[in-house]
Amino acid sequence: MKRIAVFTSGGDAPGMNAAIRAVVRTATYHGIEVYGIMRGYSGMIKGEFVKLDSASVSNTVQKGGTILKSARSQKFMTKEGRKEAFDQLVNHGIEGLVAIGGNGTFTGAMIFEEEFGIPTVGAPGTIDNDLFGTDYTIGYDTAVNTALEAVDKIRDTADSHDRCFFIEVMGRDSGYIAIPCAIGGGAEIVMVPETQMSEEAVIETLQNGWKRSKTSFIVIVAEGEKEGNAHHVAASVKAAIPQLDTRVTIIGHIQRGGSPTAADRLLGSQIGIAAVEGLMNGMRNVMAGIVDRKLVYTPFSDTIYKKKPINQSFMRMVEILSV
Amino acid sequence: MKRIAVFTSGGDAPGMNAAIRAVVRTATYHGIEVYGIMRGYSGMIKGEFVKLDSASVSNTVQKGGTILKSARSQKFMTKEGRKEAFDQLVNHGIEGLVAIGGNGTFTGAMIFEEEFGIPTVGAPGTIDNDLFGTDYTIGYDTAVNTALEAVDKIRDTADSHDRCFFIEVMGRDSGYIAIPCAIGGGAEIVMVPETQMSEEAVIETLQNGWKRSKTSFIVIVAEGEKEGNAHHVAASVKAAIPQLDTRVTIIGHIQRGGSPTAADRLLGSQIGIAAVEGLMNGMRNVMAGIVDRKLVYTPFSDTIYKKKPINQSFMRMVEILSV
Amino acid sequence: MKRIAVFTSGGDAPGMNAAIRAVVRTATYHGIEVYGIMRGYSGMIKGEFVKLDSASVSNTVQKGGTILKSARSQKFMTKEGRKEAFDQLVNHGIEGLVAIGGNGTFTGAMIFEEEFGIPTVGAPGTIDNDLFGTDYTIGYDTAVNTALEAVDKIRDTADSHDRCFFIEVMGRDSGYIAIPCAIGGGAEIVMVPETQMSEEAVIETLQNGWKRSKTSFIVIVAEGEKEGNAHHVAASVKAAIPQLDTRVTIIGHIQRGGSPTAADRLLGSQIGIAAVEGLMNGMRNVMAGIVDRKLVYTPFSDTIYKKKPINQSFMRMVEILSV
Amino acid sequence: MKRIAVFTSGGDAPGMNAAIRAVVRTATYHGIEVYGIMRGYSGMIKGEFVKLDSASVSNTVQKGGTILKSARSQKFMTKEGRKEAFDQLVNHGIEGLVAIGGNGTFTGAMIFEEEFGIPTVGAPGTIDNDLFGTDYTIGYDTAVNTALEAVDKIRDTADSHDRCFFIEVMGRDSGYIAIPCAIGGGAEIVMVPETQMSEEAVIETLQNGWKRSKTSFIVIVAEGEKEGNAHHVAASVKAAIPQLDTRVTIIGHIQRGGSPTAADRLLGSQIGIAAVEGLMNGMRNVMAGIVDRKLVYTPFSDTIYKKKPINQSFMRMVEILSV
Incomplete structure (x- = not known):
């Protein structure tokens, strides 16, 4: 793998920049080139690619939002749009993708992979913490x-x-x-x-x-x-x-918004590293997550269709503590 | 003056506790007893008086809200209600009041003084900063x-x-x-x-x-x-x-809400001291404020009827800075 | 079990108040009386016991430090001192203890139980996160x-x-x-x-x-x-x-110091509940902890003598991310 | 005046970026070109000039530190160094300077003006608040x-x-x-x-x-x-x-460090505007400040040699409030 790209999609979440930084520096560490795609699938179609190096992500780990911006793309929901996106990736020599976002993002990536064979590893970036395959999502703690x-x-x-x-x-x-x-x-x-x-x-x-x-x-x-x-x-x-x-x-x-907490910076960093190393190891259509403090890759099909139940003991806690 | 009381009324504002603390400790410093009245005029009518000493206000300067609570009182708007309030003050031996609040609070205090002769010095406590007679109100900066x-x-x-x-x-x-x-x-x-x-x-x-x-x-x-x-x-x-x-x-x-900023703690402290020393010097129907960094006492009639204009240059600043 | 007591010992940590509150409310919820012991083992010897009810711990969950204060006790390290402490507990009818602290605290509790048979369940309260038997200690995240x-x-x-x-x-x-x-x-x-x-x-x-x-x-x-x-x-x-x-x-x-983070308030609450329910279930000489999101009781002997290793992958992360 | 430059010098202070932003946008608003000089007098000598426009200062008002960096320059203390700095200014067509810093900065500017006639208006940027000619310095409140x-x-x-x-x-x-x-x-x-x-x-x-x-x-x-x-x-x-x-x-x-408070952002903005408009009005060797809420220009000779006394009443406040 010589060159990969990273993008953020769906609602932004604090810690996304920590994940982007980790993707860029891990790729650099392993001698892989890395591009940032602005505005998610929308920018992928339009060719908004930016070459990133270690210095590009200096002083970003503490920042809220996403330096790659995010957007929703109607066009990527069409086969035609996805073809344009694929052509852009080919033109830029991209061999793998890191997609930071939620289930909408991963659904797009899964269909895209089926059609065009570009491998994607996902990173769970959403404040909602509603993704199966990771105890916590990036942005939730903040x-x-x-x-x-x-x-x-x-x-x-x-x-x-x-x-x-x-x-x-x-x-x-x-x-x-x-x-x-x-x-x-x-x-x-x-x-x-x-x-x-x-x-x-x-x-x-x-x-x-x-x-x-x-x-x-x-x-x-x-x-x-x-x-x-x-x-x-x-x-x-x-x-x-x-x-x-x-x-x-x-x-x-x-x-x-807001500067991410320590936990979100740490999680974003762990996941960003794992996403790149997952791609290097031939993974595709999986999301990197942390379950019981261990790194786990979960197929997109599971993250999308399985539900992560809420800890029932928490409901009982509210009752006891409001005595 | 042997004994005074302090209360908060109207919307609460961060820094009110700094003012209460300053009132209590200044009175103590000068050998005056001090009571707190809970829930403003409402508690005055109901006799919710609490004796306060230096230790009562320990560890309160950094707290949002008001430890004396606040409430609106319909009854104090009637002559009958004010008579009951006066009786309570007499029963508790209160010779002067510090009223922390805004114009509604001061209007009540002014009428009350006309009818029953109890002197009040006001402290401007409101986040709105819309009081004539002080550059800033307690709570505004926070x-x-x-x-x-x-x-x-x-x-x-x-x-x-x-x-x-x-x-x-x-x-x-x-x-x-x-x-x-x-x-x-x-x-x-x-x-x-x-x-x-x-x-x-x-x-x-x-x-x-x-x-x-x-x-x-x-x-x-x-x-x-x-x-x-x-x-x-x-x-x-x-x-x-x-x-x-x-x-x-x-x-x-x-x-x-929230812990008051340094400016609000300082302002609340200055005003609290000034309110007690104002009462000691025979003042009544005035609000203590800071204008151009100097302590000023302004008649309630002015704080209520005069309007503090906003700095017009600020409007121009927004225009220039959004170029 | 009719009556228990709770205390904090060793270095204070944000979230200790959340744990105290949870102990008090859980006991109340289950119809058990609860006392707070001021200043740890020192206050236990001196008889500084305070009856606590639900209202005693209102508005404390967000506060740093410990409302029960903490202290080191030389005297509790002597058999004589522990005898005095035991007599105080007997006089107050205390049948079980919740000890919030670290290894010094648990060591004391373990010896105390051997000598006098008073059951203690521990809660890991220390900013250092160096306790075996829990992924995180109360105060660490803050x-x-x-x-x-x-x-x-x-x-x-x-x-x-x-x-x-x-x-x-x-x-x-x-x-x-x-x-x-x-x-x-x-x-x-x-x-x-x-x-x-x-x-x-x-x-x-x-x-x-x-x-x-x-x-x-x-x-x-x-x-x-x-x-x-x-x-x-x-x-x-x-x-x-x-x-x-x-x-x-x-x-x-x-x-x-400082107001505890969400994670520390949640952890303190979970552990506080677990400590009381552990005592009710006959446990003693164990620390309540959360390992891989599950409640675990670990014998004091393990929390004291076993070492919780640091995640080695974190060291590698620093190297990669500073590329 | 066609083109000016702005720099920060001495210890950095939160709100300096608000001042830089205000300088850039005010110049732009009035049709004046503006350069940023990196690292104060040191960068002036070395020719570290960066053209700035409105977009250059987007999203900087909330940032701590100074985007133009700061440094001490031994060389500028020599006549030779100042000559080199002057040559750089001439080469870049700079007709006026805004110097954000403290007394060391202003002393340099004053000597520089005497020798080479380049007008400078100063902005008080220091956390120490020890400058005569302004009630508060930029960074102090934060x-x-x-x-x-x-x-x-x-x-x-x-x-x-x-x-x-x-x-x-x-x-x-x-x-x-x-x-x-x-x-x-x-x-x-x-x-x-x-x-x-x-x-x-x-x-x-x-x-x-x-x-x-x-x-x-x-x-x-x-x-x-x-x-x-x-x-x-x-x-x-x-x-x-x-x-x-x-x-x-x-x-x-x-x-x-840290994101500047509202007061420091406002003050930095006011002063930044005033500095540019001061230059436009032919001022030189003065510092723009706010005294009693009014804009005041004070000669460098006064800001350097006069002492701003501390409010004596504050010392009395500490005594009363610790009763």
Whole structure:
């Protein structure tokens, strides 16, 4: 293998730059040339290739976002688009790809490989932590800490005013972000897609707290299908318990940014190295991940179709700790 | 003066605890007893008084919120309620008050003094910085830094995805929080009540940027009358420039919490000392503030009715710096 | 089991309060009374017992340090002292202990149990992460992130001035803190007790970098036996490469403080619950830990005498990433 | 004026990039070309000039350090060196300079102007805040907040262990950084060059506290002439009060780095604009500063020879607040 390329695709996540840096330096270390492709599959089609060397990634490990930018590409969903992308890779002499992203990214890579035979090793880059084949995804730890800092700040004002705050955190259809925010943020209730706690149950819990003369509450709400979920819950609660002084905060896109935590820099670095060395060892259509502290390569077909269940003991923890 | 009381009222603000601590220790230093009244005027009426000494405020200077809690009191708006409050003060032997809050708080204190003769010195505690008689209010610097950190994080993801973010910050009917966020956050546009920039002008500026192949934008929107202002602007922009990938973030209540900055701890401490020493010197119906680095006492009538204009040169700065 | 007690001992670590809170609430959840013992074994001897309930630990999960304080006790190292401690426990009706600390703490507990039969379950609370029986100790993740933020700040000034910084981090006789700081902080070199890199090798690496016209460097030095190690290395380097503009920073005790990260709050909570439920299930002389995301109880004899090796692949990562 | 250049010199300070950005964009706004000179006077002599435009300074306002780097130049202290620098400026067609730095920088600029007639406007960039002609210097607010966060973390562990910490902060021969750290950090004692508090007085204060059964203390020590001052004080205290468990932390170079606070970004921006517009208006040998919220240009001769006194009331505040 003489030359590879790396790109980021899908939602950006803190630690992606640590992974890019690791890809570049590992390739360099092994005498392989490396290109960066700007804006994911979109840039692959348009030929936005940039030669990268060790100095290109200096002073990037601590930066949020992705220096290679990210974009969604409608065109890559067509055979014609993928053909153009392949031609670009051939023209640039690229023999292997490292794709940093989530399941959408890996699905594209898998189809692409079937059609054109270009090997790809994936790196799990998403704040949502919803990928099978790795305990944690790159960006998850940072997103949780960012959300938790916001919860800490809100508790200051919730306590001062005896209010009930509904705080919506990201995480698509999983409670991976919501649950540590609830446990670590001292929340009374956490609403996640996995358990589908009813609004009635939320109301009952708050009423019980109110009777025990508890006056300030924090309810963490996973955004679920779409942003704004917390507003619905808050409205129902307010209708049922009018004396409660309710407020809603949607933490939103700040969860995607910021300097990555130590854990995300370390994970991004481990995975970036593993992705390049995987390609060198002839791997393709697999995602590099860390499971129980060991490096594991999981077929894209598994990362895409298998579901990583949430630790059920965490749900019990919220119940015990809000006693 | 043998015994005074201190309370916080209105929206909480980081640095209020630094002010409370300074009130308690200054009183102690001068041999005056001091009580804390919980939940502002509401607790004054209900008799929620707590004796405070030097140790009571240990390890509080770095805490957000207010250890004395805050609340709104409908009852204090009635003569009857104020009579009950006065009786409580008399029963506890309170000869003077330090009121930490904003104009609503000071208006109450002024009426109360007219009716019952209890002297109050005010301390400007609000994140909004909209009080005449002080260059900065306690909590303002922290709120600006919190909002700015959020803007920094959002820029990471805005840049990665070539998006246009509308970020709504607090500040009621002033642009005090919005403007430093725009200048310090590298925003292209800032919309504040003081200038009433039209949506047409916003659209034009963004279109011009787009033509110069600028692809990511940040627009800071002061919340103005009510939360959610940014959604309206974003919708209008999206309708006019459909190719723009727009997103909205309402920073919200996190701006009220968090550990106070050095400036807010220092200001809270200065004002807390000045409030007690003002009472000792026979002052009443005045707010302690810092103007041009000097301690100034301003009559409540001025803090309430006079408007502190925003520095016009700041508006020009946004224009120059977004060149 | 009707009544238990919890205490912290040895060096404090962020997340200890999360563990204390979890102990208190889990006991309460199961109908067990719980006392806090102030200042570890010292307070146990002196009878500094405080009854704790759910409200006692409200608003503590986000706090650094330990609300139960910590101290070293010479007296507990004597049979006589332990007898006094035992008498205090009997007088307070304590039937089991949760000891949050490190190996010194567990050694004491083990001897104490042999002599007086009081069961103890341990919780690994130390920033050093040097305990066998758990992947991570409570406080480690926070300490690493604190140290890494310091490294980030220093790189700003190292780059601006083309300097070589020797940054000393904590971690006693292991490189657990140093290594992620090196990988995540973009350091050129990491010196840890596990590898005993010679000063000659450090000098050679820096000289090679200098020849490649690299001008700013970061060397992470694990403190090892005693604080100040970095000064020695820096002096040797300066003697060998006089043209290098060297500086030393000892990050020091800030690594012990600060609000715990999400990971430490979660870990502290998990372990606190597990410790109480371990006691309820008749366990004694074991430490609760998380290994490969599963709860594990390890005999004190193993936590004390077995060594947790550092992941060797991390050393290779530093080499690859500083290419 | 057709073309100017900007450089940073002396110790770096957070907010310097905000100033550079403002210089570049203000020049651009007014149709003036602008060059950056790398490494201060050293780069001026060597001809390290880089053309800058609006895009060059995108995404720099939030960064610590200085993108133009800084260095000390022995050669510029010679007439010969300054002649070479002048020739470089002439060759590049530079008609005016913006010098961001401290008194060493301005002294050089003043001599240079006398000899060669190149006008310079200065911008006060130093964390030390020791410049006459501006209330605050660029970088000061960030340094204070960084130091204060360190003090907050140390208090966590000081309280947990009942220890007495001596914390050394930067600030050369002034207490500008030390004093807000003491007031905002809840320190018992602050030692600054301005008051020359004796070690005997420190010992006495600590002994008095100890007698009142106070067990943890924080003493803030301004570094003064050279780093390590705190070690001497701590040793003297330990000798006099052996029962005190003393520790020393030198906060060190982390105070120079990090993302600038809102105040420093705003100040850097204001000053950067003012410097360019000052040059345009024919000014030379002056420093742009903000005094009492108003823009002021002060002759270099005053900034260099006049001393900005510290606010004496702050010293009294420390005494009152540590009651």
